[in-house]
Amino acid sequence: MALTIYGHWVSQPARACLWLMRLNDKAFNFEKVEPLLGGTRTPEYKSLFPTGKAPGLVDGDFKLSEGTAIATYMCEKENWTKWLGGECLQSRALVNSYLSSHHTTSRNITMKVFHPAMMGVLNQETPFTEELRDKAGKVMERENKKFADTWLPGLGSRGYGGFVAGLHEPTIADLFAYCEFAQAKQMGIVGGKWDKRVEEWMDRVQRIEHHDDVHxxxxxxxxxxxxxxxxxxxxxxxxxxxxxxxxxxxxxxxxxxxxxxxxxxxxxxxxxxxxxxxxx
Structure with a gap:
Protein backbone atom coordinates (compact mmCIF):
# COMPACT_ATOMS: atom_id res chain seq x y z
CA MET A 1 0.00 0.00 0.00
CA ALA A 2 1.38 3.41 -0.99
CA LEU A 3 2.04 5.97 1.68
CA THR A 4 -0.06 9.11 1.86
CA ILE A 5 1.35 12.46 2.88
CA TYR A 6 -0.96 15.30 3.85
CA GLY A 7 0.49 18.75 3.49
CA HIS A 8 1.23 21.69 1.23
CA TRP A 9 4.24 22.26 -1.01
CA VAL A 10 4.68 25.78 0.39
CA SER A 11 4.83 24.39 3.94
CA GLN A 12 8.46 24.25 5.03
CA PRO A 13 8.39 20.93 6.97
CA ALA A 14 6.16 19.33 4.34
CA ARG A 15 8.55 20.43 1.60
CA ALA A 16 11.50 18.88 3.45
CA CYS A 17 9.64 15.57 3.81
CA LEU A 18 8.50 15.56 0.18
CA TRP A 19 12.04 16.37 -0.94
CA LEU A 20 13.31 13.38 1.04
CA MET A 21 10.76 11.12 -0.64
CA ARG A 22 11.75 12.34 -4.11
CA LEU A 23 15.43 11.89 -3.36
CA ASN A 24 14.82 8.25 -2.52
CA ASP A 25 12.34 7.53 -5.34
CA LYS A 26 9.68 6.56 -2.82
CA ALA A 27 6.15 6.35 -4.22
CA PHE A 28 3.48 8.17 -2.23
CA ASN A 29 0.05 9.68 -2.57
CA PHE A 30 -0.27 13.37 -1.83
CA GLU A 31 -3.28 15.02 -0.23
CA LYS A 32 -3.15 18.80 -0.34
CA VAL A 33 -4.09 20.54 2.90
CA GLU A 34 -4.52 24.32 3.26
CA PRO A 35 -3.47 25.24 6.83
CA LEU A 36 -4.25 28.94 6.32
CA LEU A 37 -7.81 28.04 5.36
CA GLY A 38 -8.31 25.83 8.38
CA GLY A 39 -7.52 22.57 6.61
CA THR A 40 -5.67 21.16 9.61
CA ARG A 41 -8.50 21.99 12.02
CA THR A 42 -11.32 20.09 10.34
CA PRO A 43 -12.87 17.08 12.13
CA GLU A 44 -11.73 14.87 9.25
CA TYR A 45 -8.10 15.95 9.54
CA LYS A 46 -8.06 15.77 13.32
CA SER A 47 -9.51 12.27 13.21
CA LEU A 48 -6.28 11.29 11.45
CA PHE A 49 -3.91 13.63 13.25
CA PRO A 50 -5.24 14.79 16.64
CA THR A 51 -2.42 17.33 17.02
CA GLY A 52 -3.76 19.23 14.01
CA LYS A 53 -0.24 19.54 12.62
CA ALA A 54 0.95 19.24 9.04
CA PRO A 55 2.52 17.42 7.40
CA GLY A 56 0.86 14.17 8.28
CA LEU A 57 1.70 10.65 7.15
CA VAL A 58 -0.54 7.62 6.81
CA ASP A 59 1.28 4.31 6.42
CA GLY A 60 -1.35 1.57 6.49
CA ASP A 61 -2.96 1.80 9.92
CA PHE A 62 -0.13 3.94 11.26
CA LYS A 63 -0.54 7.71 11.41
CA LEU A 64 2.12 10.26 12.26
CA SER A 65 2.38 14.05 12.22
CA GLU A 66 5.27 16.54 12.56
CA GLY A 67 7.79 16.83 9.75
CA THR A 68 10.97 15.85 11.60
CA ALA A 69 9.25 12.78 13.07
CA ILE A 70 8.00 11.73 9.63
CA ALA A 71 11.42 12.15 8.02
CA THR A 72 13.14 10.19 10.79
CA TYR A 73 10.52 7.43 10.62
CA MET A 74 10.90 7.07 6.86
CA CYS A 75 14.70 6.98 7.04
CA GLU A 76 14.64 4.28 9.69
CA LYS A 77 11.89 2.26 8.01
CA GLU A 78 13.43 2.36 4.54
CA ASN A 79 17.05 2.20 5.72
CA TRP A 80 17.92 5.59 4.23
CA THR A 81 20.83 5.66 6.65
CA LYS A 82 22.85 8.38 4.91
CA TRP A 83 20.08 10.91 5.54
CA LEU A 84 20.26 10.24 9.28
CA GLY A 85 24.00 10.87 9.41
CA GLY A 86 25.32 7.50 8.27
CA GLU A 87 26.43 4.63 10.50
CA CYS A 88 28.41 6.80 12.90
CA LEU A 89 26.55 7.07 16.20
CA GLN A 90 27.95 10.52 16.96
CA SER A 91 27.03 11.90 13.54
CA ARG A 92 23.48 10.65 13.97
CA ALA A 93 23.36 12.21 17.42
CA LEU A 94 24.38 15.58 15.96
CA VAL A 95 21.63 15.36 13.36
CA ASN A 96 19.13 14.57 16.12
CA SER A 97 20.48 17.48 18.14
CA TYR A 98 19.69 19.91 15.33
CA LEU A 99 16.24 18.41 14.74
CA SER A 100 15.47 18.70 18.46
CA SER A 101 16.28 22.42 18.40
CA HIS A 102 14.68 23.18 15.03
CA HIS A 103 11.32 24.37 16.37
CA THR A 104 12.87 26.96 18.68
CA THR A 105 15.59 28.22 16.34
CA SER A 106 15.39 28.11 12.53
CA ARG A 107 11.62 27.61 12.60
CA ASN A 108 11.37 31.20 13.87
CA ILE A 109 12.03 32.30 10.29
CA THR A 110 8.66 30.98 9.18
CA MET A 111 6.77 32.32 12.17
CA LYS A 112 8.40 35.77 12.35
CA VAL A 113 9.50 36.46 8.76
CA PHE A 114 7.66 34.35 6.18
CA HIS A 115 4.22 34.25 7.83
CA PRO A 116 3.88 38.04 8.40
CA ALA A 117 4.96 38.71 4.81
CA MET A 118 2.46 36.24 3.39
CA MET A 119 -0.37 37.58 5.54
CA GLY A 120 0.29 40.94 3.95
CA VAL A 121 -0.49 39.34 0.59
CA LEU A 122 -3.50 37.33 1.72
CA ASN A 123 -5.15 39.94 3.91
CA GLN A 124 -4.96 43.67 3.20
CA GLU A 125 -5.98 44.33 6.79
CA THR A 126 -2.66 42.88 8.00
CA PRO A 127 -0.07 44.66 5.80
CA PHE A 128 3.61 43.81 5.99
CA THR A 129 4.59 47.21 7.34
CA GLU A 130 8.05 48.73 7.49
CA GLU A 131 8.06 48.06 11.23
CA LEU A 132 7.39 44.37 10.57
CA ARG A 133 10.11 44.36 7.90
CA ASP A 134 12.61 45.75 10.37
CA LYS A 135 11.65 43.10 12.91
CA ALA A 136 11.88 40.39 10.26
CA GLY A 137 15.33 41.59 9.24
CA LYS A 138 16.54 41.42 12.84
CA VAL A 139 15.16 37.90 13.20
CA MET A 140 17.02 36.83 10.05
CA GLU A 141 20.28 38.37 11.23
CA ARG A 142 19.95 36.68 14.62
CA GLU A 143 19.05 33.26 13.22
CA ASN A 144 21.78 33.54 10.56
CA LYS A 145 24.49 34.08 13.13
CA LYS A 146 23.11 31.55 15.58
CA PHE A 147 22.88 28.85 12.92
CA ALA A 148 26.34 29.56 11.51
CA ASP A 149 28.02 29.70 14.92
CA THR A 150 26.30 26.55 16.17
CA TRP A 151 26.08 24.29 13.13
CA LEU A 152 28.63 25.63 10.63
CA PRO A 153 31.43 26.95 12.87
CA GLY A 154 34.28 25.27 11.00
CA LEU A 155 33.01 25.76 7.46
CA GLY A 156 35.99 26.20 5.17
CA SER A 157 38.44 24.65 7.62
CA ARG A 158 40.49 21.70 6.52
CA GLY A 159 38.71 18.41 7.13
CA TYR A 160 35.43 20.10 8.05
CA GLY A 161 32.40 19.06 6.02
CA GLY A 162 30.13 21.50 4.26
CA PHE A 163 26.83 20.48 5.82
CA VAL A 164 25.07 20.82 9.18
CA ALA A 165 27.29 19.81 12.12
CA GLY A 166 30.32 19.61 9.85
CA LEU A 167 29.21 16.43 8.13
CA HIS A 168 30.50 15.69 4.65
CA GLU A 169 27.15 14.56 3.25
CA PRO A 170 23.72 16.23 3.52
CA THR A 171 21.20 14.86 5.99
CA ILE A 172 17.59 15.55 6.87
CA ALA A 173 18.93 18.30 9.15
CA ASP A 174 20.09 20.18 6.05
CA LEU A 175 16.76 19.70 4.29
CA PHE A 176 14.74 21.09 7.20
CA ALA A 177 17.11 23.98 7.91
CA TYR A 178 17.40 24.93 4.24
CA CYS A 179 13.64 25.10 3.74
CA GLU A 180 13.55 27.74 6.48
CA PHE A 181 16.51 29.91 5.53
CA ALA A 182 16.27 29.79 1.74
CA GLN A 183 12.62 30.85 1.56
CA ALA A 184 13.38 34.33 2.91
CA LYS A 185 16.06 34.84 0.29
CA GLN A 186 14.15 33.18 -2.56
CA MET A 187 11.10 35.33 -1.85
CA GLY A 188 13.06 38.55 -1.43
CA ILE A 189 11.30 39.22 1.87
CA VAL A 190 14.23 40.79 3.71
CA GLY A 191 17.47 42.33 2.60
CA GLY A 192 20.51 42.90 4.74
CA LYS A 193 23.71 40.96 5.02
CA TRP A 194 23.73 37.19 5.19
CA ASP A 195 26.40 35.31 7.07
CA LYS A 196 28.87 34.08 4.45
CA ARG A 197 28.90 30.61 6.00
CA VAL A 198 25.13 30.34 5.66
CA GLU A 199 25.24 31.52 2.05
CA GLU A 200 27.92 28.95 1.17
CA TRP A 201 25.92 26.21 2.86
CA MET A 202 22.71 27.24 1.06
CA ASP A 203 24.51 27.20 -2.29
CA ARG A 204 25.65 23.67 -1.53
CA VAL A 205 22.21 22.41 -0.49
CA GLN A 206 20.60 24.09 -3.49
CA ARG A 207 22.57 21.76 -5.74
CA ILE A 208 20.94 18.66 -4.23
CA GLU A 209 18.80 16.79 -6.75
CA HIS A 210 15.12 17.73 -7.14
CA HIS A 211 15.63 21.15 -5.52
CA ASP A 212 13.82 23.16 -8.18
CA ASP A 213 11.06 20.60 -8.52
CA VAL A 214 10.09 20.63 -4.85
CA HIS A 215 10.30 24.43 -4.70
Whole structure:
Protein backbone atom coordinates (compact mmCIF):
# COMPACT_ATOMS: atom_id res chain seq x y z
CA MET A 1 0.00 0.00 0.00
CA ALA A 2 1.38 3.41 -0.99
CA LEU A 3 2.04 5.97 1.68
CA THR A 4 -0.06 9.11 1.86
CA ILE A 5 1.35 12.46 2.88
CA TYR A 6 -0.96 15.30 3.85
CA GLY A 7 0.49 18.75 3.49
CA HIS A 8 1.23 21.69 1.23
CA TRP A 9 4.24 22.26 -1.01
CA VAL A 10 4.68 25.78 0.39
CA SER A 11 4.83 24.39 3.94
CA GLN A 12 8.46 24.25 5.03
CA PRO A 13 8.39 20.93 6.97
CA ALA A 14 6.16 19.33 4.34
CA ARG A 15 8.55 20.43 1.60
CA ALA A 16 11.50 18.88 3.45
CA CYS A 17 9.64 15.57 3.81
CA LEU A 18 8.50 15.56 0.18
CA TRP A 19 12.04 16.37 -0.94
CA LEU A 20 13.31 13.38 1.04
CA MET A 21 10.76 11.12 -0.64
CA ARG A 22 11.75 12.34 -4.11
CA LEU A 23 15.43 11.89 -3.36
CA ASN A 24 14.82 8.25 -2.52
CA ASP A 25 12.34 7.53 -5.34
CA LYS A 26 9.68 6.56 -2.82
CA ALA A 27 6.15 6.35 -4.22
CA PHE A 28 3.48 8.17 -2.23
CA ASN A 29 0.05 9.68 -2.57
CA PHE A 30 -0.27 13.37 -1.83
CA GLU A 31 -3.28 15.02 -0.23
CA LYS A 32 -3.15 18.80 -0.34
CA VAL A 33 -4.09 20.54 2.90
CA GLU A 34 -4.52 24.32 3.26
CA PRO A 35 -3.47 25.24 6.83
CA LEU A 36 -4.25 28.94 6.32
CA LEU A 37 -7.81 28.04 5.36
CA GLY A 38 -8.31 25.83 8.38
CA GLY A 39 -7.52 22.57 6.61
CA THR A 40 -5.67 21.16 9.61
CA ARG A 41 -8.50 21.99 12.02
CA THR A 42 -11.32 20.09 10.34
CA PRO A 43 -12.87 17.08 12.13
CA GLU A 44 -11.73 14.87 9.25
CA TYR A 45 -8.10 15.95 9.54
CA LYS A 46 -8.06 15.77 13.32
CA SER A 47 -9.51 12.27 13.21
CA LEU A 48 -6.28 11.29 11.45
CA PHE A 49 -3.91 13.63 13.25
CA PRO A 50 -5.24 14.79 16.64
CA THR A 51 -2.42 17.33 17.02
CA GLY A 52 -3.76 19.23 14.01
CA LYS A 53 -0.24 19.54 12.62
CA ALA A 54 0.95 19.24 9.04
CA PRO A 55 2.52 17.42 7.40
CA GLY A 56 0.86 14.17 8.28
CA LEU A 57 1.70 10.65 7.15
CA VAL A 58 -0.54 7.62 6.81
CA ASP A 59 1.28 4.31 6.42
CA GLY A 60 -1.35 1.57 6.49
CA ASP A 61 -2.96 1.80 9.92
CA PHE A 62 -0.13 3.94 11.26
CA LYS A 63 -0.54 7.71 11.41
CA LEU A 64 2.12 10.26 12.26
CA SER A 65 2.38 14.05 12.22
CA GLU A 66 5.27 16.54 12.56
CA GLY A 67 7.79 16.83 9.75
CA THR A 68 10.97 15.85 11.60
CA ALA A 69 9.25 12.78 13.07
CA ILE A 70 8.00 11.73 9.63
CA ALA A 71 11.42 12.15 8.02
CA THR A 72 13.14 10.19 10.79
CA TYR A 73 10.52 7.43 10.62
CA MET A 74 10.90 7.07 6.86
CA CYS A 75 14.70 6.98 7.04
CA GLU A 76 14.64 4.28 9.69
CA LYS A 77 11.89 2.26 8.01
CA GLU A 78 13.43 2.36 4.54
CA ASN A 79 17.05 2.20 5.72
CA TRP A 80 17.92 5.59 4.23
CA THR A 81 20.83 5.66 6.65
CA LYS A 82 22.85 8.38 4.91
CA TRP A 83 20.08 10.91 5.54
CA LEU A 84 20.26 10.24 9.28
CA GLY A 85 24.00 10.87 9.41
CA GLY A 86 25.32 7.50 8.27
CA GLU A 87 26.43 4.63 10.50
CA CYS A 88 28.41 6.80 12.90
CA LEU A 89 26.55 7.07 16.20
CA GLN A 90 27.95 10.52 16.96
CA SER A 91 27.03 11.90 13.54
CA ARG A 92 23.48 10.65 13.97
CA ALA A 93 23.36 12.21 17.42
CA LEU A 94 24.38 15.58 15.96
CA VAL A 95 21.63 15.36 13.36
CA ASN A 96 19.13 14.57 16.12
CA SER A 97 20.48 17.48 18.14
CA TYR A 98 19.69 19.91 15.33
CA LEU A 99 16.24 18.41 14.74
CA SER A 100 15.47 18.70 18.46
CA SER A 101 16.28 22.42 18.40
CA HIS A 102 14.68 23.18 15.03
CA HIS A 103 11.32 24.37 16.37
CA THR A 104 12.87 26.96 18.68
CA THR A 105 15.59 28.22 16.34
CA SER A 106 15.39 28.11 12.53
CA ARG A 107 11.62 27.61 12.60
CA ASN A 108 11.37 31.20 13.87
CA ILE A 109 12.03 32.30 10.29
CA THR A 110 8.66 30.98 9.18
CA MET A 111 6.77 32.32 12.17
CA LYS A 112 8.40 35.77 12.35
CA VAL A 113 9.50 36.46 8.76
CA PHE A 114 7.66 34.35 6.18
CA HIS A 115 4.22 34.25 7.83
CA PRO A 116 3.88 38.04 8.40
CA ALA A 117 4.96 38.71 4.81
CA MET A 118 2.46 36.24 3.39
CA MET A 119 -0.37 37.58 5.54
CA GLY A 120 0.29 40.94 3.95
CA VAL A 121 -0.49 39.34 0.59
CA LEU A 122 -3.50 37.33 1.72
CA ASN A 123 -5.15 39.94 3.91
CA GLN A 124 -4.96 43.67 3.20
CA GLU A 125 -5.98 44.33 6.79
CA THR A 126 -2.66 42.88 8.00
CA PRO A 127 -0.07 44.66 5.80
CA PHE A 128 3.61 43.81 5.99
CA THR A 129 4.59 47.21 7.34
CA GLU A 130 8.05 48.73 7.49
CA GLU A 131 8.06 48.06 11.23
CA LEU A 132 7.39 44.37 10.57
CA ARG A 133 10.11 44.36 7.90
CA ASP A 134 12.61 45.75 10.37
CA LYS A 135 11.65 43.10 12.91
CA ALA A 136 11.88 40.39 10.26
CA GLY A 137 15.33 41.59 9.24
CA LYS A 138 16.54 41.42 12.84
CA VAL A 139 15.16 37.90 13.20
CA MET A 140 17.02 36.83 10.05
CA GLU A 141 20.28 38.37 11.23
CA ARG A 142 19.95 36.68 14.62
CA GLU A 143 19.05 33.26 13.22
CA ASN A 144 21.78 33.54 10.56
CA LYS A 145 24.49 34.08 13.13
CA LYS A 146 23.11 31.55 15.58
CA PHE A 147 22.88 28.85 12.92
CA ALA A 148 26.34 29.56 11.51
CA ASP A 149 28.02 29.70 14.92
CA THR A 150 26.30 26.55 16.17
CA TRP A 151 26.08 24.29 13.13
CA LEU A 152 28.63 25.63 10.63
CA PRO A 153 31.43 26.95 12.87
CA GLY A 154 34.28 25.27 11.00
CA LEU A 155 33.01 25.76 7.46
CA GLY A 156 35.99 26.20 5.17
CA SER A 157 38.44 24.65 7.62
CA ARG A 158 40.49 21.70 6.52
CA GLY A 159 38.71 18.41 7.13
CA TYR A 160 35.43 20.10 8.05
CA GLY A 161 32.40 19.06 6.02
CA GLY A 162 30.13 21.50 4.26
CA PHE A 163 26.83 20.48 5.82
CA VAL A 164 25.07 20.82 9.18
CA ALA A 165 27.29 19.81 12.12
CA GLY A 166 30.32 19.61 9.85
CA LEU A 167 29.21 16.43 8.13
CA HIS A 168 30.50 15.69 4.65
CA GLU A 169 27.15 14.56 3.25
CA PRO A 170 23.72 16.23 3.52
CA THR A 171 21.20 14.86 5.99
CA ILE A 172 17.59 15.55 6.87
CA ALA A 173 18.93 18.30 9.15
CA ASP A 174 20.09 20.18 6.05
CA LEU A 175 16.76 19.70 4.29
CA PHE A 176 14.74 21.09 7.20
CA ALA A 177 17.11 23.98 7.91
CA TYR A 178 17.40 24.93 4.24
CA CYS A 179 13.64 25.10 3.74
CA GLU A 180 13.55 27.74 6.48
CA PHE A 181 16.51 29.91 5.53
CA ALA A 182 16.27 29.79 1.74
CA GLN A 183 12.62 30.85 1.56
CA ALA A 184 13.38 34.33 2.91
CA LYS A 185 16.06 34.84 0.29
CA GLN A 186 14.15 33.18 -2.56
CA MET A 187 11.10 35.33 -1.85
CA GLY A 188 13.06 38.55 -1.43
CA ILE A 189 11.30 39.22 1.87
CA VAL A 190 14.23 40.79 3.71
CA GLY A 191 17.47 42.33 2.60
CA GLY A 192 20.51 42.90 4.74
CA LYS A 193 23.71 40.96 5.02
CA TRP A 194 23.73 37.19 5.19
CA ASP A 195 26.40 35.31 7.07
CA LYS A 196 28.87 34.08 4.45
CA ARG A 197 28.90 30.61 6.00
CA VAL A 198 25.13 30.34 5.66
CA GLU A 199 25.24 31.52 2.05
CA GLU A 200 27.92 28.95 1.17
CA TRP A 201 25.92 26.21 2.86
CA MET A 202 22.71 27.24 1.06
CA ASP A 203 24.51 27.20 -2.29
CA ARG A 204 25.65 23.67 -1.53
CA VAL A 205 22.21 22.41 -0.49
CA GLN A 206 20.60 24.09 -3.49
CA ARG A 207 22.57 21.76 -5.74
CA ILE A 208 20.94 18.66 -4.23
CA GLU A 209 18.80 16.79 -6.75
CA HIS A 210 15.12 17.73 -7.14
CA HIS A 211 15.63 21.15 -5.52
CA ASP A 212 13.82 23.16 -8.18
CA ASP A 213 11.06 20.60 -8.52
CA VAL A 214 10.09 20.63 -4.85
CA HIS A 215 10.30 24.43 -4.70
CA UNK A 216 8.06 25.15 -7.71
CA UNK A 217 5.10 26.22 -5.57
CA UNK A 218 7.33 28.54 -3.56
CA UNK A 219 8.62 30.15 -6.75
CA UNK A 220 5.04 30.73 -7.89
CA UNK A 221 4.23 32.30 -4.53
CA UNK A 222 7.30 34.50 -4.89
CA UNK A 223 5.89 35.92 -8.12
CA UNK A 224 2.62 36.74 -6.33
CA UNK A 225 4.49 38.33 -3.43
CA UNK A 226 6.71 40.45 -5.68
CA UNK A 227 3.69 41.60 -7.70
CA UNK A 228 2.03 42.63 -4.45
CA UNK A 229 5.19 44.49 -3.44
CA UNK A 230 5.20 46.34 -6.74
CA UNK A 231 1.63 47.49 -6.14
CA UNK A 232 2.64 48.64 -2.67
CA UNK A 233 5.50 50.69 -4.12
CA UNK A 234 3.20 52.23 -6.71
CA UNK A 235 0.86 53.35 -3.95
CA UNK A 236 3.82 54.89 -2.14
CA UNK A 237 4.83 56.65 -5.35
CA UNK A 238 1.46 58.35 -5.57
CA UNK A 239 1.55 59.39 -1.92
CA UNK A 240 5.15 60.61 -2.14
CA UNK A 241 4.59 62.81 -5.16
CA UNK A 242 1.37 64.17 -3.68
CA UNK A 243 3.33 65.18 -0.59
CA UNK A 244 6.32 66.63 -2.45
CA UNK A 245 6.93 70.36 -2.31
CA UNK A 246 9.37 71.78 -4.86
CA UNK A 247 11.22 75.04 -4.41
CA UNK A 248 11.70 77.52 -7.24
CA UNK A 249 14.86 75.76 -8.44
CA UNK A 250 13.20 72.37 -8.63
CA UNK A 251 14.71 71.09 -5.41
CA UNK A 252 12.79 68.79 -3.10
CA UNK A 253 11.69 70.39 0.15
CA UNK A 254 12.83 68.19 3.03
CA UNK A 255 9.84 68.56 5.35
CA UNK A 256 7.12 67.17 3.08
CA UNK A 257 8.88 63.92 2.31
CA UNK A 258 10.38 63.51 5.77
CA UNK A 259 6.94 63.79 7.35
CA UNK A 260 5.44 61.22 5.01
CA UNK A 261 8.25 58.70 4.93
CA UNK A 262 9.17 58.96 8.61
CA UNK A 263 12.85 58.31 8.16
CA UNK A 264 15.54 56.99 5.94
CA UNK A 265 14.61 53.32 6.20
CA UNK A 266 11.36 53.84 4.23
CA UNK A 267 13.02 56.25 1.81
CA UNK A 268 15.63 53.59 1.09
CA UNK A 269 12.92 50.96 0.64
CA UNK A 270 11.30 53.13 -1.99
CA UNK A 271 13.86 53.03 -4.79
CA UNK A 272 11.99 55.07 -7.40
CA UNK A 273 12.38 58.53 -5.85
CA UNK A 274 15.17 60.98 -6.57
CA UNK A 275 16.99 61.38 -3.26
CA UNK A 276 19.78 63.79 -4.22
CA UNK A 277 18.02 66.72 -2.54
CA UNK A 278 17.26 64.88 0.68
CA UNK A 279 19.63 64.15 3.52
CA UNK A 280 18.00 62.34 6.40
Missing amino acids: RSLFKLRDVYLANEEKRKQKWEMKVFEAMDFDEEGGLERDGVETLLKGKRILDAYDGIETSYVTL
